[in-house]
Amino acid sequence: MPHKIIRRPQVDDSHLPASMPALLKQLYARRGVNQDDCELVLAKLLRPQTMKGLDIAGEIVADAIQANKRILIVGDFDADGATSTSVCMLALKMMGASNIDYLIPNRFDFGYGLSPEIVAVAHAKGVQLLITVDNGISSIDGVSAAKACGMQVVVTDHHLPGQVLPEADAIVNPNQHDCQFASKSIAGVGVAFYLMTAIRAELRSRNWYQIQSIAEPNLGVLLDIVALGTVADVVSLDANNRILVQAGLQRVRSGRCRPGITALLEVAKRDPSKIVAADFGFAVGPRLNAAGRLDEMALGVETLLCDDIMRARRMAAELDGLNQDRRDIEAGMQQEALKTLQAITLDEATLPWGLALFQPDWHQGVIGILASRIKDRYHRPVIAFADAGNGEIKGSARSIKGLHMRDLLERINSQYPGIIIKFGGHAMAAGLSIKANALDTFKQAYDDTVKSILDYEQLTGEILSDGELSADLMNLDTAFMLRNAGPWGQSFEEPLFDGFFKVVQQRIVGEKHLKLLLETECGKLMLDGIAFNVDLQIWPDATINHARVVYKLDVNEFRGNQTVQLMVDYIEPM
CATH class of the missing domain: 3.90.1640.30 (inorganic pyrophosphatase (n-terminal core))
Structure with a gap:
């Protein structure tokens, strides 16, 4: 699904040390860092x-x-x-x-x-x-x-x-x-x-x-x-x-x-x-x-x-072998889930706001990852269910911004008593068990409750960008500075930048990853880029010569050489 790219606004960063690079000061200030947070030492726990x-x-x-x-x-x-x-x-x-x-x-x-x-x-x-x-x-x-x-x-x-x-x-x-x-x-x-x-x-x-x-x-x-x-x-x-x-x-x-x-x-x-x-x-x-x-x-x-x-x-x-098995199982489940969704996505208006999916042969161990993948693809809150035996099915839920998943389940539990056997979790992830014969009732209650909480605009994926990075900052010094400025993670997102690039070369590597050679709009710089798990129905396409790219600035190391590489989070043909 297409995403809306929103650039973070410029904020006051005067409270941060003057010796800090201007780019980093702004990145930190946008993420709510104060001067005391700059030094990550155990004494400040x-x-x-x-x-x-x-x-x-x-x-x-x-x-x-x-x-x-x-x-x-x-x-x-x-x-x-x-x-x-x-x-x-x-x-x-x-x-x-x-x-x-x-x-x-x-x-x-x-x-x-x-x-x-x-x-x-x-x-x-x-x-x-x-x-x-x-x-x-x-x-x-x-x-x-x-x-x-x-x-x-x-x-x-x-x-x-x-x-x-x-x-x-x-x-x-x-x-x-x-x-x-x-x-x-x-x-x-x-x-x-x-x-x-x-x-x-x-x-x-x-x-x-x-x-x-x-x-x-x-x-x-x-x-x-x-x-x-x-x-x-x-x-x-x-x-x-x-x-x-x-x-x-x-x-x-x-x-x-x-x-x-x-x-x-x-x-x-x-x-x-x-x-x-x-x-x-x-x-x-x-x-x-x-x-x-x-x-x-x-x-x-x-x-x-x-x-x-x-x-x-x-x-x-x-453990590595088990992880490969998990990935194989998940890939099969994801294909099954997408087939199920394709039957109802022919008309966008009929796609439920809250997706609840179940297949009898799905594996309990990977339904959480499956729910996360489907959520990322359709930008809707997702619950994936697997058979738990004894007439019960177990679900793993993943949410989107603006919807507290555990609170949503609590609301369903109070408004539709008896449907949910047990539940628990956080804002963005939760788990629950229901009776298998209550699935259709739960699906309707779930969709209705999501609709009562969200606005339709919230079902459009948003990407928060730190804006355009000038060509003179697309270098190893900046990449290393950003790497060392972490740790980045949930709610302290690694900096994402966006810009318009000429697509000079494109090819698929490793079955579904897009290797790119990109040129900045001003023509000053040529950069390597890599986009993982692209939609093969769109890429590669020799007719696409320009794209808007959302990326992280990274260091690529190959045979002892270090070069700047764009880790592409989102690419939109222009």
Whole structure:
């Protein structure tokens, strides 16, 4: 679908250092950066004391460590859950805990979160303290079951809570009511990291390290894992999250990261010394996620916990294979979904505002990615459903700007009681389960509710551009400056520029990527460009000689040579 290109307005940037390059000052000011945010150092992290429940949770876990209680970490089956679990396992062991284990529920057997069935597994293991990471805030029944079995429960999560909270011994979630912690967009792994710092401080106050003759751990060694989980979970990169991500990237670039992350970067053909946040999001994260989507996330956790590089490489290769399988499955599902849509897109007016799609043979593990792809193509909120057995179907939802997906599901749940069995999530992504025989009713309710919230104009994709980049700035110095000015990511978007170019050459590489040679309008400069996953019904086309291009300025490295390259996000023939 065609997109509307909107250039960000010029804003006042006088509050930023005068020594900063003019282009960077403007880019930062447009993204709300103040002078304090320019220096991404750990000393500027938000203080743990402002996170509600953290002190109580720290005391409970410290008590359990001192008493050698059996502790179980219950994680989620995505990259955030795997990194959260790994951070807790490594940190607690460094603090002297020896009676600990973890469990990632198999999504196909147990579903999401701390369910009563998972509690039964934990009880059979003799667990005395359950710690949830990246889940638990909606596990009302699971926490009740754990308490009935005599277990203590500490919930750490970042998902939006419902009206009723679980009756845990402690809840650590910045999004719970009355929590003063300023970063509401922190990932589950960030919450877990903050809990580990609170436990470390509590044990320090008890002279635990001296009594046990162990060194007080430097939890900074875990920041590469924290950075990976933060980027992979696509949370907003506010100032606090950018500090965490920057610290993790610095560890990786300096060769001080976990063997598992090194191995995952290797199979993804990324140079650790030149890694940027996007590499975590598009290269490492998907390979880690593949385990939870198609198999069991324990493989991902074990890769992160591994201390031996050779073993880590073997596990990373297995994850790489799973990721390729995931991509193949997703490609087939996407074709099925597009065929379904083509039948109703013959008349644009009949295309639902909210797309709800279901095929009986779709795989639960990749419906989230499928929903995201369809959303990007049609710029409508999408829910993709897969068969969950027992007469239920499970959906993964992706939203667009202006529509809070979890709030939308809550509205449907209140206005059409009984359709939705359970739901949860964020503004841009959510999950739900419904009865299979209620799908048609849900589709209508979903479409009607989307129409009641959005205006039609919001269904047109918008691209925010930082404007035209002058030819004298299209050089390596600018490209490196932009690369080093990150980390860029969700809600702190990497700079996009747009301009009109003459298309000198065009050809397809790698089956569906468009390799371009572009000339600036003024004729001063010739630049290479690459556009990934183009529409092969449009490109290549020798009759297209001019185009408007939206791009990122990047550095292409080939056989030791570095050149400027335009990473094309959107190209519109003129």
